Amino acid sequence: MEKQERLFQIVKDAIRVENDGYQFYRMAEDKTTDPKGKEVFASLARDETNHMQILKSLYQKVKEDKQFKFDEIKDMKHILETTSESPIFSEAFKGRLDQSHFEMSALSIGILLEKNSIDFYKRSAQEAEESDIKQLFAYLADWEGEHLRALVKQQKLLQEDYWTEARFYPF
């Protein structure tokens, strides 16, 4: 496969990976009843849309034989607030764990999706030859890493209590 064709394939796959995340977080936003959870899932979905836009612009630039400049997009990162003890759900959420089966599964699935994206971008960064494109994939891996940290932190905060509370739901 020619270099450019291979790059197109990577970008197409990346857009699919981002779309999977977008679709999943939109579903989670619709389903959760926690107000903070709704906002954070919406924000995660927006991030995935932004990633798709960046990737589409990369695709277009390569197609038109123009140079993709990492400097033009490097300040787009939206920082997800991860310093609070409960970065995804409200403080009150912990008191409703026995009714929060979907949300606990949403955390596990979100973690798997983010891990997959990070692996994909790290591999793509290694494979890319142009420095600006390498930087872009490393930047996206880093951005997904922030999502992952927030999801893991939230899961750790709730997991033990959830297992005690739910007693191996659904039984």
Next chain:
Amino acid sequence: MLEKPAQIISVLKEATQAENDGYHFYKSAAARTRDPKGKAAFRSLAQDELDHASALKGLQHAVRSKSKFKLGRKRQTKRSSHSTKSPLFSTQFKKRLKEHNFELSALRIGQMLERNSLEFYSKHARRSRNPEMKSLFGYLAEWEKDHLRALVQQERYLRGKL
């Protein structure tokens, strides 16, 4: 040396959580898709994950109470990934398909969950010395493989590769 009951319970707990994740995902996907066949297929996948969780709970109970574990019979699912090109969605669905829609993502997320479960069950079936866990995990790995096959086949069909 046989694993300690606490070790077995810990593995079973992790497996149960993964089955619950699959259950919630497929249940939500059934509610979200507009394709009637897709709705039924996702509901059926959700029910399978509940059955798996039930079997895991049964083994957990047997380990705690030091009793014998008996594996129930596999529920016959009507899905067959071999007899139809479009095992999960209606054939009309392909005509309405757009590149970035929920259903294609649901198929890919489902594949990720099934692969994850398949690896987990295969690894523990290989490593465990507990015959009941070995046998249950081998059985569940096969079942998840059926799901994975159907999801892969459906994605390939929708993307025009079949």
